[in-house]
Amino acid sequence: MDKLPEIILQISTYFVSAGIILATLRMIKGPSMADRAVALDTFTVISISLIVLISCLAGRVIFLDVGMVYAILSFIGVVAVARYIEGGL
Amino acid sequence: MQWNTLLGSILTLTGSIFLFLGALGVYRMPDLYNRMQAGTKATTLGTMLTLMGIGVCHTEWIGQILILIIFIAITNPISSHALARAAHFKGIPLTEKSVIDKLKDEKSKPEVK
Amino acid sequence: MELQHGIIILMGLAMILSAILAMVVKDLISSVVAVGVVSLFASIIYLLLQAPDVAMTEAAIGAGLSTLIFLYALHKTKDAEEEND
Numbered sequence: 267m268d269k270l271p272e273i274i275l276q277i278s279t280y281f282v283s284a285g286i287i288l289a290t291l292r293m294i295k296g297p298s299m300a301d302r303a304v305a306l307d308t309f310t311v312i313s314i315s316l317i318v319l320i321s322c323l324a325g326r327v328i329f330l331d332v333g334m335v336y337a338i339l340s341f342i343g344v345v346a347v348a349r350y351i352e353g354g355l
Numbered sequence: 356m357q358w359n360t361l362l363g364s365i366l367t368l369t370g371s372i373f374l375f376l377g378a379l380g381v382y383r384m385p386d387l388y389n390r391m392q393a394g395t396k397a398t399t400l401g402t403m404l405t406l407m408g409i410g411v412c413h414t415e416w417i418g419q420i421l422i423l424i425i426f427i428a429i430t431n432p433i434s435s436h437a438l439a440r441a442a443h444f445k446g447i448p449l450t451e452k453s454v455i456d457k458l459k460d461e462k463s464k465p466e467v468k
Numbered sequence: 469m470e471l472q473h474g475i476i477i478l479m480g481l482a483m484i485l486s487a488i489l490a491m492v493v494k495d496l497i498s499s500v501v502a503v504g505v506v507s508l509f510a511s512i513i514y515l516l517l518q519a520p521d522v523a524m525t526e527a528a529i530g531a532g533l534s535t536l537i538f539l540y541a542l543h544k545t546k547d548a549e550e551e552n553d
Contacts, residue, residue, distance in 0.1 A: 271412070274364035276471055278371035278405070283478055285371075285378030290482045292382045292390070293505065294489055299497040300387055300442040306501050307434055308381050308394040311427070312374055313508055315405040318420070319367070320515060322409045323471075328520045330419045335524050336511065337423065339532030341430040343504060348437035350497065350539050352444055 275323060282316050303347045310340040363411030370404030373397050386450035387442055395435040402427055476516050483509040500538045507531045 289312065293305035314333050321329030380393025403424055410420040443458055483506055490502035507530025514523035 271360045271364040274368050278364075278367045279471060279475070281368075281371040281375045282405075283475060285375045286482065287478070288375075288378040288382040289394075290485060290505075293502070294485060296498075298387070298447060299495050299501070300438065300445065300447055301390065302498045302501045303438055304387065304391050304394055305381065306505060307391075307438060308378060308398060309505060309508060311398040311402050311431060312378065313512060314423070314427070315370070315374060315402045316512065317515060318406055318409055318423070319371075320475075320512075322412060324518075326520070327416060327419075329515060330416065330423070332511070332515060332520055332524050332527060334419070334423055334426070336508075336527040336531065337426055337430070339528055340508075341434055343532055343535040344434040345437050346536050346539050347497065347501065348434065348441045350543065351438075352441035 272323075275319065279316070279319050279323070282312060282319060285312050286316070300351060303344065303351070306340075306347070307344050310336070310344065359414065360412050363408040366408030366411060367405050368408075370401045370406075370408060373401030373404060377401060385452070387447055388439060388449060391435055391439055395431060399427065399431050472516055476513055479509045479513050479516075483513075496542055497539075500535055500542070503538070504531050504535045507534070 286309070289305050289308045293302050293309075296302045296305060314337055317329060317333040317336065321327070321333070374397070377393055377397030380397060381390050384390045384393055406420050406424050406427075410417045449456060486502045486505045486509070490499045490506065493499055493502065507526060510530065511523045511526040514520075514526055
């Protein structure tokens with residue numbers, strides 16, 4: 267009973283990893299480039315929560331900073347891809 | 356065992372189930388706009404629940420986690436909207452089951468003074 | 469097998485698949501997106517190997533900056549091709 271929260275966190279990590287696998291399959295299958303950009307957009311959000319889960323399992327607070335840096339820069343990347351598809355940049 | 360740890364881990368489990376269902380929707384939905392809807396709404400809620408659960412588990416990290424939650428709540432709809440607008444203007448078709456396309460009607464309507 | 473090793477193996481497999489996709493696919497935007505995803509998985513693997521500073525650098529340069537530079541270069545070369553035609 268004492269180790270129940272840790273087991274629940276490990277099960278959540280398995281769910282998040284299965285989500286990453288499904289998004290990878292969509293990125294391989296996706297017929298157009300906008301589908302792959304949508305898969306990238308999903309990847310960023312799922313991987314931010316995976317980074318925070320890893321930081322909770324490892325117990326180090328500095329891993330949260332990596333998630334913050336990745337959140338800012340991936341947003342810029344997705345918006346740049348969208349502007350390029352539209353034709354502007 | 357402390358009760359906040361158990362509550363936080365259950366919140367995290369709920370959020371990760373939402374993340375998995377969002378990724379399943381990205382894989383299974385028929386066209387781009389449905390995929391985008393599944394991949395934005397469900398994953399935004401799932402990420403918020405996951406981060407909030409970890410913030411309840413480790414109460415001393417709550418400041419950084421709140422900053423992260425606010426940032427995701429601002430930027431995720433913006434990027435999804437930019438992608439949907441770009442794809443519609445590029446001319447990527449909707450699925451055959453869809454019945455209405457108001458942006459296309461708005462573009463093809465003549466100018467009224 | 470521990471949880472960490474499983475995640476590392478899974479991220480490595482997804483990284484190889486994305487790298488093959490970046491070579492095989494026809495249009496260049498998909499290649500740029502696939503390269504960004506490879507860099508994201510490398511960042512998570514560095515994080516699991518207890519190196520947060522390397523992971524931060526990889527996320528900043530690989531996922532953010534190189535995508536922007538590739539897109540800018542593609543935009544410039546597309547303009548030059550249209551002028552030559």
